[in-house]
Amino acid sequence: DAKTTQPTSMDCAEGRAANLPCNHSTISGNEYVYWYRQIHSQGPQYIIHGLKNNETNEMASLIITEDRKSSTLILPHATLRDTAVYYCIVKRAAGNKLTFGGGTRVLVKP
Amino acid sequence: NAGVTQTPKFQVLKTGQSMTLQCAQDMNHEYMSWYRQDPGMGLRLIHYSVGAGITDQGEVPNGYNVSRSTTEDFPLRLLSAAPSQTSVYFCASSRDRSEGNTIYFGEGSWLTVV
Numbered sequence: 001d002a003k004t005t006q007p008t009s010m011d012c013a014e015g016r017a018a019n020l021p022c023n024h025s026t027i028s029g030n031e032y033v034y035w036y037r038q039i040h041s042q043g044p045q046y047i048i049h050g051l052k053n054n055e056t057n058e059m060a061s062l063i064i065t066e067d068r069k070s071s072t073l074i075l076p077h078a079t080l081r082d083t084a085v086y087y088c089i090v091k092r093a094a095g096n097k098l099t100f101g102g103g104t105r106v107l108v109k110p
Numbered sequence: 111n112a113g114v115t116q117t118p119k120f121q122v123l124k125t126g127q128s129m130t131l132q133c134a135q136d137m138n139h140e141y142m143s144w145y146r147q148d149p150g151m152g153l154r155l156i157h158y159s160v161g162a163g164i165t166d167q168g169e170v171p172n173g174y175n176v177s178r179s180t181t182e183d184f185p186l187r188l189l190s191a192a193p194s195q196t197s198v199y200f201c202a203s204s205r206d207r208s209e210g211n212t213i214y215f216g217e218g219s220w221l222t223v224v
Contacts, residue, residue, distance in 0.1 A: 043114075043200050043215035044153065087152065097143070097168065098202075098213060100152030 004088045009105040012082075018075040020104055022088030025069040031092050033064060035073045037084040038103070044087065047073065078108045113137065116201050116216035123191040123223045131186040131219050133201030139214075141204045142184040146170065146197040147218075153200060159184055191223045 005023040012018040024033065035047040048055055048062045050071070055062045061074040075082055087103040117132045135142065143158035145168075155168030159178040173195060175187040184203075188195060201216040 041218070043202075043217050046212045046214070049212075097155055097158065098145075098153070100145075100154070102152055 004090055004101050006086075006088050006101065006104045008102065009107070011107050011109055012075075012078045014080060014108055014110050015077055018078040018082065018106060018108070020073040020075075020086050020088075020106065021070065022073070023070045024088070024090045027068050027090050028092070031090045033062065033068075033071050034089040034091055034098070035060070035062065036087045036089065036098075036100075037082075038087070039081075039084040044100075047086075049091075078106075080108050080110065082106065083108045114201055114203050114214050114216035116199075116219050118219060119217070120220045121222070123188070123221065125191060125193060125223060127191050128187070128189050129191065130188075131199055131201075131221070133184045133186065133216060134182050135184075135201075135203040135214075136182065137203065137205075137214070138181060139203035139205050140181065141211075141213075142178065143168070143202045143213075144174070144176065144184070144186045145200045145202065146195075147200065148197050156186065156199075188221075191221075193223045195221065196223045197221060 032049050032051050034049040036044040038044045048060050050062045064071045085103040085105050089098050114135045140161045144156040145153040147153045154170050156174050157176040159165045162178050162181050165176050199219045202213050204211045204213040
């Protein structure tokens, strides 16, 4: 599975959009980009995933560049409860093993 | 629908003791797995199963055994606990191995080996 690179941490103001970048320059054609988050002392929570096209659900939007070498997770209106570690994971099509990196520690401030 | 349920939530063991972490899911998922998470680190895969009767090793399998006698249950056994196994353990499940599949995690089991 391709390796991902994320900033170690970032702060965001409550009510503003949070844009979380992820680089995955070695991604292959059949690998999906997944985003999970882990709120302190809880199990990882699925947010969104995509292959080529941009995706949106009730939690977030995922923007994938045309060359698929990077992506951005957008939390449109961050709340204090969005404070968590966010993991960008590239997962190959065959199989369900997730390889977690260090993630981005997001702190939403009032 | 309880999702993925792990027990116990907290456990303290002495070195050399054995124990089993229980994991159950009620979503009829074929695929189940166990991860461990050390402080400040991401999750690492211990063992996984693609269906009843089938298990395989992940990234860090040493010191752990698993079995999958039913679709619902996937227990993780520590035969002789070591302090290096102090960690938070997460069980996960998903519908099958196909692409684009969402993986659901339990709330974790905190294990301390003294």
